[in-house]
Amino acid sequence: MKEKTSRQRRSPLEWSVRLILAGIAAWLGYLSVMQSVALVLPDSRIEEAYALAPNNGHIAGRLSQTLYRPNASEADRIRAVAIARDALHHDPTAVEAVATLAADAFVRGNQAEGERLLAYSQTLSRRDLRTQLMAIELAVARDDIPGALRHYDIALRTKKKAPDLLYPVLTSALTDPAIRAELVRTLGGQPNWGNGFINHAARGDADPAASAAFFRALQIARVSVPDSASVALINRLLAAKLFDDAWSYYAAARPGSERHQSRDPAFTSPIEARSAFDWTAINSIGVSTAILSDPANGLFDFTVSMGNGGLLLQQLQMLPPGEYVLEGHSTGVEQAARSRPYWVVRCQTGSEIGRVEVPNSSQTGGRFQGHVNIPADCPVQTLALIARSSNEIGGVSGQIDRILIRPTRSRAPERTAS
Structure with a gap:
């Protein structure tokens, strides 16, 4: 009751002041919002x-x-x-x-x-x-x-x-x-x-x-x-x-890399980002590959479904001219001769200058070896593993746990066959 009486007693001047202050507050609020x-x-x-x-x-x-x-x-x-x-x-x-x-x-x-x-x-x-x-x-x-x-x-x-x-x-x-x-x-x-x-x-x-x-x-x-x-x-x-x-x-x-031979022969280097000078595994339709790096038991694993084939693994080389040995070791490769994978060395121009077949792993303890001559007009080469197409239901599969190309005048330590 007192509050109602107080409102009734306010003069017109008081109401005017209140309205002006309210207007100023609203204007300041508007300016603040605009800012x-x-x-x-x-x-x-x-x-x-x-x-x-x-x-x-x-x-x-x-x-x-x-x-x-x-x-x-x-x-x-x-x-x-x-x-x-x-x-x-x-x-x-x-x-x-x-x-x-x-x-x-x-x-x-x-x-x-x-x-x-x-x-x-x-x-x-x-x-x-x-x-x-x-x-x-x-x-x-x-x-x-x-x-x-x-x-x-x-x-x-x-x-x-x-x-x-x-x-x-x-x-x-x-x-x-x-x-x-x-x-x-x-x-x-x-x-x-x-x-x-x-x-x-x-x-x-x-x-x-x-x-x-x-x-x-x-x-x-x-x-x-x-x-x-x-x-x-x-x-x-x-x-x-x-x-x-x-x-x-x-x-x-990559300290320790040598130009006169391939690198990481036993797949021991745990490399996450790989350049063309490193081993590069190739996956495609019907082709599954993986580099399983390990300091003691590294390997390259591949599976190719029936009717498929092509590039599996590659590494760029800059081998000086001369005679080279390509050698390695496989496990799990068991195919008819027409379906076995093989290693190939090609010049940058695409011409093939060497090929080494991968025999069945049950033969010669899984070891394979061949010779390659690098001509003077081939300063850049690619070493690659190629899978042939197979008519077998299981396709082609296996592992490579050692691969090296080196000058014939040097000997690399051999890896004991498993």
Whole structure:
């Protein structure tokens, strides 16, 4: 009852004040909502964001950067500069606006003003990508490689979209030994973008020989190179027919590899990412294969269904010209002669230069051997296991637990037949 009486006694002035305060609160709430909406709008809708919050310095700064692009018209540049100055009037910490004014100063040839604004922008924030790009350009113009890479590092650490823009530029610069050396030092600090860049350099469009030199320098500096990146680079070198470069890098990545013989004869190496220089198992319709690596009892297992055949296993070679022995050991191979698998050595051109049949494993204790002559005009070869088609219901199956091609003048330790 008292509350009702109190409401009746309020004067018109009190009601007016209350209405005004409610209106102000509603207006402030509306402005807050508009600010929040404007802040989350992407750069593709920055004009809408600016219309919703024209007094927000950071939104205005973002608009100024969008307008002040390399191919912008003079009218857009004039508008961008005006918006940037207005943004700083509302918020002196609007780093995007400072970056726009710095870019404009450099375009107008006012180097001192550009550098002053760039330094101020760096003081405000290291997260503005345009600021770091200008700092990179300034360092490059001064031939300051460490300085340029320092700003690359900052940009790549702080901006998710920076790799798309900067990785291609960095990989194209790997042809410069000085840049390679400084980049190796940078990656020695284990930045969060290191592996991403290494993988890009392995697979990108840059000169694969320069990427190989870079990777070798990383290995010397004890900076880890993922196996998948090494394999991708080796395969790119091979695709570019840079065979010597590919072998040099492979030999450095796989210590103990020898060019004059095949590798991993007993399938002991637990390799996850395999290059063409490693044993590669081939699976296809009706063909199931697997390399079962083990330090003591590694083997290659294959099963080929009836009526199927083809490539089972292969390894790229770069054997020097001369006489070679191809030798190995099988288990589980029991087929008529017309259906037994065989080893073949082919030149890169596709011509066959040697073939060794795999006898039934019950014969000669499963051992097989043959001779191959590598001619001088065949610097790159492929050693492959081929399955013949079988009419037997069970198809063809078996295991190879040793395979090696070596010069006839050397002897390799034999593996006891099981």
